[in-house]
């Protein structure tokens with residue numbers, strides 16, 4: 001029987017890249033991940049980009065952004081709505097609005113606001129800092145500025161004045177008390193407010209964030225509050241200020257049925273509101289358009305069982321049907337699709353620094369270090385293991401493992417004897433696991449072996465800084481090596497980050513059937529770099545990321561295609577330096593240097609440090625303060641790091 005050699009197609013299936021890659025990510029003939037940031041234009045080789053960055057001295061981890069993908073995503077959503085509107089002869093418009101909370105980085109907001117490409121792009125803010133950021137850059141005439149979230153007088157006043165800048169701010173009442181503040185502020189500054197009302201749908205979304213709607217949702221008005229708000233506005237002659245109905249059914253809605261249900265309810269509220277306030281113009285359906293992180297097209301938490309086209313069809317159809325029934329004008333539809341717009345555009349590339357491998361077991365057991373009965377039993381189990389008895393041997397080995405622990409704790413086993421037992425048991429489990437792969441029927445209790453026998457790949461990044469949702473809510477992201485994909489990944493592994501935290505690891509991966517507890521990776525070669533990409537991390541992860549262990553922002557690069565279709569790095573944003581992250585926790589550079597000087601003086605005085613060593617120590621300390629918070633891993637290919645290597649900076653390189 002000939003075994004077919006491994007090839008890139010097998011890697012594509014292994015990592016499911018055709019599912020989650022959505023046409024942006026593929027594997028090229030060289031066995032590297034390729035990125036197609038713009039439709040009908042050449043793909044670029046991600047591995048080559050990383051190598052180029054390393055040659056320029058920009059050390060991993062790298063967050064690589066493809067603004068072309070942002071533009072494609074925006075265009076794709078617009079096209080889906082255009083098609084749906086044409087199909088149902090919809091007379092209103094559609095405006096895609098970016099909720100900046102999804103990724104507030106200036107370069108991202110700037111790229112997104114331009115991504116509307118003539119169609120315009122609204123921006124949504126949920127806090128005062130977000131409002132201020134957006135006010136500094138939203139320059140589209142009559143550009144929609146949706147103001148959600150909790151608001152105080154200052155927030156509302158600034159938002160109202162934005163109309164004088166030529167924008168179209170709509171202040172959405174999320175909590176009833178805000179209505180009075182809006183009225184007060186608008187009277188004080190003499191601006192007629194445009195008001196949105198956020199309803200809280202009774203129907204819930206589907207997926208992890210389903211609780212954003214429904215009875216106990218944090219935001220939104222109950223129907224009786226909406227009716228009361230309209231009554232109060234009309235009583236003050238301000239009924240015409242009601243312009244928008246908003247709802248948000250939660251992020252990452254996994255099921256199209258849930259969307260249909262909520263849409264039906266919201267469309268009906270819209271038509272009723274139109275009866276009370278014919279001035280209303282917009283129906284804002286919030287966020288929720290999902291991302292297929294595992295490429296399974298199912299209603300699993302990491303996936304979605306619908307396409308953007310289907311989403312747009314259902315949104316447009318439900319609104320159109322409800323309006324047609326009562327012959328009321330079709331509203332302008334607004335969606336605040338943040339995740340779907342930004343997730344794909346950013347990739348984190350990290351480098352493997354070391355691997356703790358599960359070793360290949362010997363075919364015969366090592367000789368026990370003593371004639372202890374139990375050690376002998378273990379060695380016999382090992383010697384006599386075969387396919388037929390392996391289930392039984394497994395259960396005997398588990399009992400022996402318990403006994404060895406007890407004997408050691410009671411002082412009846414030396415550390416050398418226990419070390420022998422541990423090593424032999426691990427080898428035995430590995431052999432049982434190997435036999436298991438040849439079994440026709442696998443007993444269920446042998447399944448735990450998969451979890452016990454995995455390599456650990458130590459990578460230069462922090463889960464808490466770059467993929468917080470994996471730690472916080474067990475969200476799955478597609479992860480795979482970005483090169484060597486023409487070769488079979490033969491190691492079964494989990495990924496550990498740099499933090500001193502046992503949670504700082506990735507041990508859940510995408511899988512067609514749910515969650516996989518390992519990822520297949522290539523054997524690590526210490527003389528070659530091995531890069532792993534973490535994909536679809538453009539939504540939420542950056543601003544949620546925290547400074548655990550004081551690992552700061554990573555180096556960020558922006559890649560665009562030039563006229564010839566070659567990738568060009570258009571901007572580099574250096575990651576945090578050590579002195580910056582220490583500043584966040586109130587250590588000033590002066591205090592740090594002063595503190596170390598004091599320590600050095602004492603050491604020199606006491607004779608534990610020579611004056612020469614003290615000078616060297618101080619120099620290193622100062623250099624490190626200006627350096628990257630991640631490890632300056634000396635790439636096996638010998639590339640040096642002019643700007644991220646503190647020593648080079650100090651020498652003025």
Ligand SMILES: Cc1ncc(COP(=O)(O)O)c(C=O)c1O
Nearest residue numbers: 248251252287288336337338339
């Ligand atoms: C009010 C509101 N709009 C829009 C969004 C963005 O949702 P998504 O990223 O799922 O599109 C959110 C996020 O939860 C939200 O709370």
